[in-house]
Amino acid sequence: MLRYLTAGESHGPQLTAIVEGMPAGLKLSEELVSRDLARRQEGYGRGGRMKIERDEVQILSGVRWGETIGSPVTLAVRNRDWVNWEEKMSPHERHRDEKIRVTRSRPGHADLPGAMKYDQRDVRNILERSSARETAVRVAVGSVARAFLAAFGIEVSGFVVELGGIKAERNGLSLERMKDMAAKSELFTFDPAAEELMKRFIDGARDAGDTVGGSVEIIASGVPVGLGSHVQWDRKLDARLALAVMSIQAIKGVEIGLGFDAARRPGSQVHDEIYYDSTRVARGESTGFFRKTNNAGGVEGGISNGEEIVIRAAMKPIPTLYKPLQSVDMVTKEPFEATVERSDCCAVPAAAVVAESVVAVEIANAFLEKFGGDSMAEVRRNYESYREYLQAF
Numbered sequence: 001m002l003r004y005l006t007a008g009e010s011h012g013p014q015l016t017a018i019v020e021g022m023p024a025g026l027k028l029s030e031e032l033v034s035r036d037l038a039r040r041q042e043g044y045g046r047g048g049r050m051k052i053e054r055d056e057v058q059i060l061s062g063v064r065w066g067e068t069i070g071s072p073v074t075l076a077v078r079n080r081d082w083v084n085w086e087e088k089m090s091p092h093e094r095h096r097d098e099k100i101r102v103t104r105s106r107p108g109h110a111d112l113p114g115a116m117k118y119d120q121r122d123v124r125n126i127l128e129r130s131s132a133r134e135t136a137v138r139v140a141v142g143s144v145a146r147a148f149l150a151a152f153g154i155e156v157s158g159f160v161v162e163l164g165g166i167k168a169e170r171n172g173l174s175l176e177r178m179k180d181m182a183a184k185s186e187l188f189t190f191d192p193a194a195e196e197l198m199k200r201f202i203d204g205a206r207d208a209g210d211t212v213g214g215s216v217e218i219i220a221s222g223v224p225v226g227l228g229s230h231v232q233w234d235r236k237l238d239a240r241l242a243l244a245v246m247s248i249q250a251i252k253g254v255e256i257g258l259g260f261d262a263a264r265r266p267g268s269q270v271h272d273e274i275y276y277d278s279t280r281v282a283r284g285e286s287t288g289f290f291r292k293t294n295n296a297g298g299v300e301g302g303i304s305n306g307e308e309i310v311i312r313a314a315m316k317p318i319p320t321l322y323k324p325l326q327s328v329d330m331v332t333k334e335p336f337e338a339t340v341e342r343s344d345c346c347a348v349p350a351a352a353v354v355a356e357s358v359v360a361v362e363i364a365n366a367f368l369e370k371f372g373g374d375s376m377a378e379v380r381r382n383y384e385s386y387r388e389y390l391q392a393f
């Protein structure tokens with residue numbers, strides 16, 4: 001089993017994750033992980049903080065001489081902004097300063113419910129941890145999972161597919177082409193015409209002091225038949241993917257395959273019919289069974305069915321706006337208009353990278369559950385023997 005916890009505040013010294021359950025013998029480097037961290041920071045529409053941070057990971061345990069050794073992997077991402085916050089975020093009582101308390105809750109944030117729940121009169125004690133700064137280290141964890149999955153030919157890719165009502169059109173592009181196009185795009189989309197319109201939409205919103213949300217699509221290719229299980233609610237792969245994706249800050253909807261569109265169609269236009277071709281195995285496929293459509297998004301009954309896993313997620317617009325929103329001061333109970341000096345206008349491309357990461361972790365976890373071993377060689381043996389069994393099925 002693969003599990004992880006993250007710790008760290010947005011303006012604290014660093015974000016930390018401890019990842020447990022990675023087999024020994026996986027090649028891993030700080031450079032590899034830092035490349036994913038950089039991708040999360042690149043997208044069009046980010047604010048001033050991204051000019052300060054240049055995220056890099058430090059591997060503090062679990063890796064020796066470029067390979068995992070089976071012990072917990074500790075990942076750390078330092079906050080460069082910490083130098084401006086050392087006293088304000090200090091753990092020491094002597095730095096207490098009531099004058100810098102934040103008592104004004106921002107709509108759309110954890111501020112007010114968090115302060116009420118934790119009995120805090122300083123909203124900073126909530127917002128520091130609810131901030132999506134935490135996603136930097138989740139991407140680092142995802143990067144470890146991706147390295148593991150890559151060893152078994154599994155890849156996870158994320159795309160921005162809708163923004164400001166503008167939809168990216170796939171137009172028959174192969175997954176490889178989509179990835180190439182997205183890698184060149186500042187919005188991680190595969191449709192250059194849509195990208196231009198999306199950018200203009202972001203610019204317009206920024207000029208108006210407003211913010212933008214959108215939808216991302218995550219595709220996992222190379223996933224074998226049989227991850228997850230129908231036998232218990234919390235073992236269903238689609239349910240676990242949905243939890244992971246919904247846990248990302250500002251994600252408000254998750255779909256698998258056709259998702260909500262399935263509710264609008266008759267059954268004959270939803271279910272993926274089953275075919276068999278005995279020559280497929282000879283051509284290196286893991287099974288002779290196949291589908292001509294993938295409306296299920298690669299999961300049936302909570303079990304991966306060998307098709308691409310397709311997940312879409314909807315991100316709400318960033319809640320902190322330059323344009324004021326009505327709120328009430330927690331202490332004085334006086335109304336005020338919530339505004340901001342620094343915020344992202346759009347973080348949908350970053351959310352695509354984060355969603356890729358959490359999906360990679362869930363798939364790696366399900367993979368290890370089925371083929372688990374303490375070393376990469378042991379996992380490989382288990383996987384290969386399953387593939388042989390499957391080819392004969």
Ligand SMILES: Cc1cc2nc3c(=O)[nH]c(=O)nc-3n(C[C@H](O)[C@H](O)[C@H](O)COP(=O)(O)O)c2cc1C
Nearest residue numbers: 108109110130131132249250319320343344347350
């Ligand atoms: C990558 C990323 C960047 C974000 N940047 C900001 C930001 O600059 N300002 C902001 O108010 N919210 C930002 N958010 C969203 C908030 O963190 C989120 O809406 C808030 O914590 C409340 O959580 P909820 O929307 O899941 O209910 C960002 C989210 C993500 C995924």
Ligand SMILES: C=C(O[C@@H]1CC(C(=O)O)=C[C@@H](OP(=O)(O)O)[C@H]1O)C(=O)O
Nearest residue numbers: 049050130131132133136249342343344
């Ligand atoms: C720092 C990151 O995102 C931050 C997420 C965030 C929020 O409220 O979620 C608010 C902003 O931070 P600050 O208040 O320091 O300007 C974003 O920049 C990051 O993604 O690395």
